[in-house]
Amino acid sequence: MPTTKEFIEKDTDKEQDMNIQPEYERAYDLQTQKLLDKVAIITGGDSGIGRAVAVHFARHGADVVICYHENEEDAETTRKLVEEKGRKALLFAGDIGDEAVCKDIVEKTIAVFGKIDILVNNAAEQHPKDDIREISAEQLTKTFTTNIFSMFYLTKACVPHFKPGCNIINTTSVTAYKGNPKLIDYSSTKGAIVSFTRALAASLADKGIRVNGVAPGPIWTPLIPSTFDAEHVKKFGQDTPMGRAGQPAEVAPAFVFLASEDASYISGQVIHPNGGYVLNG
Template sequence: MSPPDTQHDYKQQGEATAEAQRRIQEDLERRENQQPKQAQQGAMQAGARKYPEPPLTGQHLETPGVEADLALKPMYDAPYYKGSGKLQDKVAIITGGDSGIGRAVAVLYAREGADVAIVYLNEHQDAEDTKAAVEAEGRRCVVIPGDVSDRAFCFEVVKSVVDEFGRLDILVNNAAFQLHVMEFEDLTLEHFDRTLKTNLYGYFNMAQAAAPHLQAGGAIVNTGSVTGIQGSKNLLDYSMTKGGIHAFTRSLSAHLMPKGIRVNAVAPGPVWTPLNPSDKEAPQVAHFGEQVPMKRPAQPEEIAPAYVFLASAQMSSYITGEILPVIGGYGGS
């Protein structure tokens, strides 16, 4: 037992510390009360040009969603992005390349010197528009319709691209199926199966078909999602597949490392593409993206440079098995 005077000293010390803490609190409260009240901040704009902020045009599309039908057109052409030959004379396959992120990636890959093959479901006008945009950059483009959940189709895609261009250097797995379900009991087996077949089987099929044709320095870039990191209560099946894509990315990167092939993923947050207006009703679409700290959805051209970075041997040769979140900021309080 401590001597009585020592106990008394410790007690006084505790009282003094508590009083010091109260002084700090009172001083902070006084300073905060003196600060002028800040008006509600709008969406963050840090890009080369201004991007749309909620409320957006409330529009609902029939799945799978056609970009040409969107009243508010996604911004994909990145007019201030200057190419520098980072993918010069490479050949890339981009699934879901007809619109949204895929279209923006196709344009920037072409601007960096790559020829591009676009794989898409049935959005023929969108695919032709993307083809024209790639060709406007001075590169070749082929468009191939079909379903990536069909294994034979995936192998045929790779064969036809190699026959056409003589090589394959980059695979971008980007095709996706997404539909919100408000009640768990309403998630049907057909719906669940379609999500897994497109988002997981499709990535597996394309990667397995492409891998034998990729040489050292080649790259696979998968599209994950913030939902695969944080989950989403109304996107149970989609979130599960995106988490699976992240795990697939890390596992495949280790498997292909001895061959000099890098495998990475981009995990976007909300992005303005046909996928979301075909998933939500118009009133929800109007507020799409406002929940993130930047208070707006990304435009495809803001996401596409990450795909250039991960595909380019000049920029990311020491990066493989990584998941790169591009999610509009992390909140905190």
């Protein structure tokens, strides 16, 4: 790609007369598989948004490493779904809040696949509380360790293996922008992820590594019925402009886009599949 200096050479308003022709089409646009033969690590890949991302990545030709904490049954289901797409899936059980576990994930990925092209930092936990005084030091530490510290650990382990063109996608949340009175610690971690994404993108730009985020709104995943009461679940997502909760399959395409060459000039940004909230962030 020519530099900006090389563009300024001829004064014309006709594209045909430009000394360097704008690129209006690329060969990869002809491919139906945008991530062909890529290798992706996906945390929280056993269910919900993580499962949808794994399946969509596989559909676009990627092999995936599915990291999960304890739900082996869900992880095995995700593995089966990936393999049905004709791609490989490696399962890894462990607590990504432990830096040693994150290093082990990366080492095993390299041992099996020989490379890492995409890191999806997606795993998270939340524990609703009605009052900030109910948030214990233990809960605060655990939420931050899982939701944001793990992103530091995995990124640190992956970067030495990354080459230009590799990328990182972090799952933040609508709560980073709107807040949530019952999820103060969770919302805080999601805000930290936005800042982490922007700062890391600036840090890795000269290495040709892109970093972006996805901020889902209310999405129907196991996290919802497992952490909220029945009344909240019944009304979940109805306050969005679209009047409903979203599905993981409506979020995963954003990850495919950001991981692909379609997003080659995008870094430090956040996509908002949130049912219509306008957040300007």
